[in-house]
Structure formats: structure tokens, C-alpha cells
Amino acid sequence: SQQGEEDPQALSIQEGENATMNCSYKTSINNLQWYRQNSGRGLVHLILIRSNEREKHSGRLRVTLDTSKKSSSLLITASRAADTASYFCAPGRGVDMRFGAGTRLTVKP
Amino acid sequence: GAVVSQHPSWVICKSGTSVKIECRSLDFQATTMFWYRQFPKQSLMLMATSNEGSKATYEQGVEKDKFLINHASLTLSTLTVTSAHPEDSSFYICSAPGPPSYEQYFGPGTRLTVT
Numbered sequence: 001s002q003q004g005e006e007d008p009q010a011l012s013i014q015e016g017e018n019a020t021m022n023c024s025y026k027t028s029i030n031n032l033q034w035y036r037q038n039s040g041r042g043l044v045h046l047i048l049i050r051s052n053e054r055e056k057h058s059g060r061l062r063v064t065l066d067t068s069k070k071s072s073s074l075l076i077t078a079s080r081a082a083d084t085a086s087y088f089c090a091p092g093r094g095v096d097m098r099f100g101a102g103t104r105l106t107v108k109p
Numbered sequence: 110g111a112v113v114s115q116h117p118s119w120v121i122c123k124s125g126t127s128v129k130i131e132c133r134s135l136d137f138q139a140t141t142m143f144w145y146r147q148f149p150k151q152s153l154m155l156m157a158t159s160n161e162g163s164k165a166t167y168e169q170g171v172e173k174d175k176f177l178i179n180h181a182s183l184t185l186s187t188l189t190v191t192s193a194h195p196e197d198s199s200f201y202i203c204s205a206p207g208p209p210s211y212e213q214y215f216g217p218g219t220r221l222t223v224t
Binding site for chain 1 (some may be wrong): 218
């Protein structure tokens with residue numbers, strides 16, 4: 001199994017600012033996924049990035065992957081109050097996926 | 110993207126009773142589904158892998174006789190918490206790999222409270 005560890009554990013920013021969250025993992029992967037979880041809800045799939053990709057964009061989200069450092073980052077640009085949630089990275093797929101504690105992002109209006 | 114639903118969204122039951130939670134893939138077929146449990150302010154912990162037409166695979170430390178999993182069709186998996194106790198109170202979430210790239214799609218979760 002493969003667990004991602006998110007950093008920082010908590011992040012508080014003002015609306016309009018950018019938010020960067022980091023993820024580290026231990027063994028080689030074929031892909032990595034980022035998810036968002038609003039309080040008391042299920043996880044929403046944000047982006048899947050493959051091991052042969054270095055960067056991927058989706059709207060205001062930018063994900064990078066550095067397989068040599070076994071790390072990934074999620075950048076949310078021009079944050080909004082609605083972005084307030086916990087963010088998790090998940091290296092690997094399916095039964096091999098394990099979740100870390102996540103990054104709790106608070107965007108203040 | 111693909112949609113996974115869960116029912117019920119919340120349930121309150123008395124200690125000693127059993128509760129069934131359903132997980133459905135609405136617009137795709139899933140031979141495999143996953144069940145997670147999440148305690149407040151903690152991460153998701155994988156409980157078991159549900160396999161259509163065969164027995165579920167449980168993670169270490171998860172009692173298979175307490176958490177019964179049935180994956181009777183390609184779109185439905187059920188988790189039954191038997192003889193529930195207050196310590197079973199938690200948020201239960203299922204997921205399934207779906208199109209286009211078999212990324213994991215999660216249900217909205219079921220809040221179980223055992224009194």
C-alpha cells in the first residue's frame with residue numbers, strides 16, 4: 001500500500017490568495033490523485049496525474065509531480081471561500097491507495 | 110465524471126441492532142468497490158475491498174463478521190454493520206474506480222450514529 005502525507009496540516013489564507021499544498025510518498029507510483037472533502041461529505045476527485053507527467057492543470061488547480069523527489073503539489077490560484085475544505089493526495093490506485101491526514105484549507109472572505 | 114451514491118446519508122440505530130449501507134455506481138459498472146471509515150477530524154481508513162461475485166477482502170484489524178460486505182451486482186455493494194455498538198459510530202464512505210481512467214470516485218458518505 002502507498003500512503004500520501006500532506007503538508008501543511010492546516011493553511012489559512014485570504015480570499016484571492018493562492019494556496020499551495022504538498023504531498024510526499026515513499027515508493028514508486030504510476031499515478032497520484034488529489035481529492036477535496038468538504039466537512040461531513042464524501043471526497044471529490046480533483047485531478048489524476050500520471051508518473052510520466054510533470055504538471056497538470058484544471059481550471060484554477062495546478063498539480064505538479066516530481067517522481068525523483070517522490071512529491072507532488074497542489075496549487076489553487078485566486079482562492080475563494082468555497083475552496084475551504086480538506087485536501088488529500090492519494091498515490092497509486094484502488095486497494096493500494098492510502099490517505100494521509102490531509103491539509104485543512106480555510107479561505108477567509 | 111462518474112457518480113457513486115450511498116444510502117442512507119445518515120442513520121441512527123440502537124446498540125445491538127444491524128444497519129445496512131448501500132453503495133451504487135450510477136453510470137458505470139464496478140467490479141470492485143472500496144469501503145472506508147472516517148472518524149472526526151481524521152483521515153479515511155480503508156476497511157475492505159468489495160469484489161463482485163466473490164468474497165470481500167478485509168484490511169488487517171477489520172472484523173469480517175462484524176462488517177458484512179455483499180457485492181451482488183456490478184453496480185451495488187452493501188456494507189452491513191452487525192450488532193452495532195457506539196464505537197462503530199463513524200462516517201462510512203465507499204468508492205469505485207470509474208471512467209475514463211479508473212480514477213477513484215467516492216460516494217457522499219453515510220453518517221452512522223449508534224446510541
